Amino acid sequence: MKKRLTLKLIAKELDVSISTVSKALRDSAEISEDTRQKIKAFAKLYNYKPNNIALSLKNRKTKTIGVIIPEIVHHYFTTVISGIEQVANEKGYHVIICTSNNSFDKEVINMEILANGSTDGFILSVAKETQQKGDYHHLTEVIEQGMPLVMFDRVIDEINCDKIIIDDTLGAKKAVKHLVDKGCRRIGLITTIDYVSVGKLRTQGYIDALNESNIAFDENLILKVEDFDHSESEIQSFLNNKHMDAVFAVNEHFAIYAIKAFQEQGLKVPEDVQVIGFTDGELSKRFIPSLTTINQHGEEMGAQAARLLIKKLENEDAEDEPFETIIIETGLVERNSTKG
Amino acid sequence: MKKRLTLKLIAKELDVSISTVSKALRDSAEISEDTRQKIKAFAKLYNYKPNNIALSLKNRKTKTIGVIIPEIVHHYFTTVISGIEQVANEKGYHVIICTSNNSFDKEVINMEILANGSTDGFILSVAKETQQKGDYHHLTEVIEQGMPLVMFDRVIDEINCDKIIIDDTLGAKKAVKHLVDKGCRRIGLITTIDYVSVGKLRTQGYIDALNESNIAFDENLILKVEDFDHSESEIQSFLNNKHMDAVFAVNEHFAIYAIKAFQEQGLKVPEDVQVIGFTDGELSKRFIPSLTTINQHGEEMGAQAARLLIKKLENEDAEDEPFETIIIETGLVERNSTKG
DNA sequence: GACCACTACGAAAACGTTTTCGTGTTGACA
DNA sequence: TGTCAACACGAAAACGTTTTCGTAGTGGTC
Numbered sequence: 024m025k026k027r028l029t030l031k032l033i034a035k036e037l038d039v040s041i042s043t044v045s046k047a048l049r050d051s052a053e054i055s056e057d058t059r060q061k062i063k064a065f066a067k068l069y070n071y072k073p074n075n076i077a078l079s080l081k082n083r084k085t086k087t088i089g090v091i092i093p094e095i096v097h098h099y100f101t102t103v104i105s106g107i108e109q110v111a112n113e114k115g116y117h118v119i120i121c122t123s124n125n126s127f128d129k130e131v132i133n134m135e136i137l138a139n140g141s142t143d144g145f146i147l148s149v150a151k152e153t154q155q156k157g158d159y160h161h162l163t164e165v166i167e168q169g170m171p172l173v174m175f176d177r178v179i180d181e182i183n184c185d186k187i188i189i190d191d192t193l194g195a196k197k198a199v200k201h202l203v204d205k206g207c208r209r210i211g212l213i214t215t216i217d218y219v220s221v222g223k224l225r226t227q228g229y230i231d232a233l234n235e236s237n238i239a240f241d242e243n244l245i246l247k248v249e250d251f252d253h254s255e256s257e258i259q260s261f262l263n264n265k266h267m268d269a270v271f272a273v274n275e276h277f278a279i280y281a282i283k284a285f286q287e288q289g290l291k292v293p294e295d296v297q298v299i300g301f302t303d304g305e306l307s308k309r310f311i312p313s314l315t316t317i318n319q320h321g322e323e324m325g326a327q328a329a330r331l332l333i334k335k336l337e338n339e340d341a342e343d344e345p346f347e348t349i350i351i352e353t354g355l356v357e358r359n360s361t362k363g
Numbered sequence: 364m365k366k367r368l369t370l371k372l373i374a375k376e377l378d379v380s381i382s383t384v385s386k387a388l389r390d391s392a393e394i395s396e397d398t399r400q401k402i403k404a405f406a407k408l409y410n411y412k413p414n415n416i417a418l419s420l421k422n423r424k425t426k427t428i429g430v431i432i433p434e435i436v437h438h439y440f441t442t443v444i445s446g447i448e449q450v451a452n453e454k455g456y457h458v459i460i461c462t463s464n465n466s467f468d469k470e471v472i473n474m475e476i477l478a479n480g481s482t483d484g485f486i487l488s489v490a491k492e493t494q495q496k497g498d499y500h501h502l503t504e505v506i507e508q509g510m511p512l513v514m515f516d517r518v519i520d521e522i523n524c525d526k527i528i529i530d531d532t533l534g535a536k537k538a539v540k541h542l543v544d545k546g547c548r549r550i551g552l553i554t555t556i557d558y559v560s561v562g563k564l565r566t567q568g569y570i571d572a573l574n575e576s577n578i579a580f581d582e583n584l585i586l587k588v589e590d591f592d593h594s595e596s597e598i599q600s601f602l603n604n605k606h607m608d609a610v611f612a613v614n615e616h617f618a619i620y621a622i623k624a625f626q627e628q629g630l631k632v633p634e635d636v637q638v639i640g641f642t643d644g645e646l647s648k649r650f651i652p653s654l655t656t657i658n659q660h661g662e663e664m665g666a667q668a669a670r671l672l673i674k675k676l677e678n679e680d681a682e683d684e685p686f687e688t689i690i691i692e693t694g695l696v697e698r699n700s701t702k703g
Numbered sequence: 704g705a706c707c708a709c710t711a712c713g714a715a716a717a718c719g720t721t722t723t724c725g726t727g728t729t730g731a732c733a
Numbered sequence: 734t735g736t737c738a739a740c741a742c743g744a745a746a747a748c749g750t751t752t753t754c755g756t757a758g759t760g761g762t763c
Contacts, residue, residue: 027508029749040713045751055711076425076480077749079416080718087459087481095444098645101436108435108462117476119427120460122448136457140416140719141427168367279649286651305438309619309646311626369719380743385721395741417719420748480749707762714755721747729740 028071037065079140086116088332089142091133093125093150093177098304099321100148103175106325107146114333116143127152131161138164143336144171146328149179155218171335173328176319177220185335186348187328191221194317194353195228196235198299199271201315201355203236205297205362207269211244213258213277222247225273225301248277259284269297269361275306278314282360298360312359324351368411377405419480426456428672429482431473433465433490433517438644439661440488443515446665447486454673456483467492471501478504483676484511486668489519495558511675513668516659517560525675526688527668531561534657534693535568536575538611538639541655541695543576545637545702547609551584553598553617562587565613565641588617599624609637609701615647618654622700638700652699664691 026032030048034041039058047054047062048071054062065071079085088111092100104120111118119142123130130150137145145165153159154177162182166172175187202210212229215222226245233240246261248254258280262270272278278300282292290296292312300307300316307314327349338344357363366372370388374381379398387394387402388411394402405411419425428451432440444460451458459482463470470490477485485505493499494517502522506512515527542550552569555562566585573580586601588594598620602610612618618640622632630636632652640647640656647654667689678684697703 030751031749041750042714042752043712046712049751053711058711072475072479074480074749075476076416076419077718078751080414080420080720080748081750081752083718085416095448096438096441098436098438101441104435104460105462117459117461117481119457120444121457122445135412136415139412140414141457276649283651304645306645306649309616310650311623370721371719381720382722382744383742386742389721393741398741414719417748418721420718420750421720421722423748705763708760710757710759712755712757714753716753717751719748723744723746725744726742727740728742729738731738732736733734 027074028066028069029074033062033065033069033071037062084336085141085143087142088116088118088329089134089137089145090118090120091123091130091137091145091147092120093123093148095120095122099176099302099319102321103148103325103328106322106327107329108325109322110326110329110333114329116329116333123150123153125150125152127156127158134161134165138168138170142170144173144332146173146175146325146332148174148176151177151219154179154220171332173332173335175324175328183346185328185331185346187324187331187351188348189319189324189351189353191224192228192231194301194319195225195271195273196232197228197353197355198301198317199229199232200236201361202269202271202297202299203232203238205269207297208238209241209244209265209267209269210238211246211262211265211267211270211281213246213248213261213270213272213281215273216247216249222273229271255280255283259287262288267296269299271299273301275300275302275304275314275316278316278360279306279310282310282312282314292360293362297362300360303356307356307358315358315361316356318354318356320351320354327351367414368406368409369414373402373405373409373411377402424676425481425483427482428456428458428669429474429477429485430458430460431463431470431477431485431487432460433463433488435460435462439516439642439659442661443488443665443668446662446667447669448665449662450666450669450673454669456669456673463490463493465490465492467496467498474501474505478508478510482510484513484672486513486515486665486672488514488516491517491559494519494560511672513672513675515664515668523686525668525671525686527664527671527691528688529659529664529691529693531564532568532571534641534659535565535611535613536572537568537693537695538641538657539569539572540576541701542609542611542637542639543572543578545609547637548578549581549584549605549607549609550578551586551602551605551607551610551621553586553588553601553610553612553621555613556587556589562613569611595620595623599627602628607636609639611639611641613641615640615642615644615654615656618656618700619646619650622650622652622654632700633702637702640700643696647696647698655698655701656696658694658696660691660694667691 030041030044034044044062047059108118121133172184178186214226217223248257262284270281278298282298285296300314303316303318307316370381370384374384384402387399448458461473512524518526554566557563588597602624610621618638622638625636640654643656643658647656
C-alpha cells in the first residue's frame with residue numbers, strides 16, 4: 024500500500040521547505056524557475072494530488088452540496104438529482120445525497136450531520152412527516168448559521184429561502200383544461216389527502232379549470248386517497264358507476280390504476296374515457312396506452328436549484344440579495360390516454 | 364449569521380485551555396467533575412457540534428463511502444443505493460453518490476476526486492464504456508492506495524477486490540426453465556450485444572437452460588439489440604413470423620416491447636405466447652399484463668456491499684483477508700405474462 | 704563602504720480537532 | 734521538612750494545506 028504523497032514528503036525529498044513546494048505547485052512568482060520546474064516534475068512523476076479534506080479545513084469550504092430528498096427510489100427525484108449533479112460537477116462541486124425516507128427525524132439528523140462541516144449548502148425537498156408536523160427548526164438553524172438552502176418541489180412557505188417549484192396549480196389546470204378541450208364534462212379527480220401540499224395545489228388547479236370552463240364542481244367526482252398502499256382498490260371502487268368521461272390523477276400511479284379500473288369495467292381508454300396523469304415517469308411512457316401527462320421537468324429543476332445555490336455560495340454579496348422563487352413551467356405531454 | 368462554536372471559543376469563554384475542553388466533552392477522567400460539568404453545560408447550551416472536516420483530517424477517516432454508478436435515473440440502481448444508505452447510516456457513515464453517465468472519463472475523474480481524501484472507500488458499478496475500453500487503471504490505483512473497493516452488478520474479473528453479483532447465468536436459466544416448465548419449446552431471446560457483461564451471462568443462462576432441457580439451440584431466435592434507442596423497432600421486426608411460444612428478455616424494456624409487438628400481431632400474452640423479463644422495476648409491476656420477471660434484489664446487494672466495505676474499513680486485519688465475492692440469489696417473480 | 708532593492712526562500716500561523724507529555728499544586732506520609 | 738503520588742490542567746504536536754511575513758544573500762548605486 025503506497026502512502027499518499029503530501030507537500031511535506033515532497034519537501035523532505037527535494038530538500039526544500041513545505042511553503043516552497045506549495046508555492047511552486049501554484050506557480051508563484053516567488054519561486055525561481057529552476058526550483059519550480061524541479062518540484063512540478065517531481066509532483067507529476069509521483070502523481071501528487073492535494074488532499075481535499077485539508078483544503079476544506081483551510082478554506083472553510085467543502086465544495087460539496089448536500090441534497091436531502093424524501094426517497095431515492097423514485098423517478099422524479101432521480102431526474103432532479105441528475106440535473107443537480109450536472110451543474111454541480113460543471114462548477115467543481117460534488118454532491119452528497121441523503122434520503123429522509125419521509126421521516127422527520129431522519130431529515131433532521133441528516134441535516135445536522137451534513138451541516139457540521141461536510142457541506143457548504145443544501146438542496147432539499149422536505150419529508151411528508153415534516154410537512155405534517157410543521158416543525159422546521161432544523162431548517163431555520165442551518166439558515167441562521169449562514170448556510171444557503173434551496174428548497175424544491177415540496178417547499179415550505181414560512182421558510183425564507185430560495186425555492187424552485189413548479190406551478191402545480193397551473194399544471195393541474197392545464198391538464199383539466201385539456202380534457203375540457205377534448206370535450207369532457209364529467210371529469211373526476213384522484214388526489215391525495217390535503218396535507219401533502221402538491222395534492223392540495225393540484226386539486227386547486229382542477230377546481231380552477233372547472234370554474235373557468237363553467238363546469239359545476241361535484242364533490243362526488245373527487246377521491247382523496249388515504250392510503251397509498253391500498254390506492255388500487257380505493258380507486259377501483261371509487262370509479263364504479265360514476266359515469267365520468269375523464270379523470271385527472273395527481274400522479275402516474277393513480278392514473279394507471281384508473282385506466283386499469285376502467286378497462287375492467289369494459290370501458291376503453293381513450294375512446295370511452297380519457298385519463299391524464301401528473302409526473303412523466305417510466306410508467307407513463309411505456310404503459311399501454313401510454314399516458315398523457317404533465318411533465319415537471321425534474322432535471323431542469325435540479326439544474327436551477329444547483330445554479331441558485333452555487334450563486335449564493337460563490338458570490339459574497341449575494342448573501343444580502345433577496346431570496347428568489349423560480350417557477351418551472353410544466354409541460355403537457357400528449358400520448359395515448361387522451362384523444363389525439 | 365451566528366458563527367459556529369469551536370473548542371477554541373469555548374475555551375476562551377470559560378477561561379480554560381482547548382485541551383481541557385476537548386477532554387471534558389469526551390468525559391476524560393483527567394478533568395475534575397466540576398469543570399467537566401461546567402464545560403458540558405456550556406457546550407450543550409450553545410449547541411456545540413464538532414467539525415467533521417477537522418475530525419476527518421485528524422483521524423484520516425472521513426466516515427464517508429463513495430458510490431459511483433452509471434446512471435441515477437434507473438430503478439435498479441436506486442434500489443441498490445437505498446440498501447447502501449441504510450446500512451451505511453446505521454454504522455455512522457454517509458454516502459457520496461456520483462454518476463459516470465456511462466462515460467469512462469467521468470468515472471475516472473469522479474474516482475480521482477473522491478479519492479483525494481473525500482472518501483474512505485468505494486462501491487462501484489462500472490460504466491459501459493469502461494467495460495468496452497478495458498482500461499482499469501483508476502481501479503488499480505485506488506486499490507494500491509489502500510482504499511477498499513467493492514464492485515457490484517457490472518464487475519470486472521481481472522480486478523482483485525470484493526464483489527457483489529447476482530448469478531446472471533443462473534437467473535436467466537431459471538427464467539428459461541420456467542418457460543420450459545410451462546410447456547414452451549420455441550423460446551426467443553432478446554439480449555444486448557456481448558460486451559455488456561450481463562447480456563453475455565444471461566445469454567449463457569438461456570443456452571444452458573435449453574441444453575439441459577434438450578431443446579435445440581436456434582440462432583434465429585436470438586436478437587442482440589444494437590441500439591437501445593431503437594430497440595422497439597428492432598424487436599418488432601425481429602419478432603415477426605418467428606412463431607415463438609415464449610420470449611425471455613434480458614431487461615424489462617425489451618420484455619414490454621416484445622409484449623407490445625405480439626399484441627400488435629394479434630397474439631395474446633400469456634395465452635398465445637409467454638414473456639419473462641429481468642429486473643423487477645416499476646414497469647414490470649404495473650404493466651398490463653404485469654411481468655413475470657427475475658428479481659435482482661438490488662437493496663440486498665447494496666446492503667451487502669456496504670457491509671463488506673465497512674468491514675474492510677473498520678477491521679485493520681481485514682486488509683489481508685482474501686477478497687470475497689458474494690452472490691445474491693435471484694428470485695422468480697410470477698405475474699401475468701406467463702401462465703399461472 | 705553605506706544604503707537600497709531585489710530575489711528566492713523558510714518559519715510560522717491558521718483552519719478545528721485529539722492526544723501525549725509535561726508540570727504546578729495538593730495532601731499524605733515518614 | 735523532605736519526598737512522592739495523585740490530581741487537574743496546559744502546551745504542543747499532529748493531520749495537510751495556504752499565506753503572510755521575515756530574512757539571507759546578491760548586486761547595484763552614490
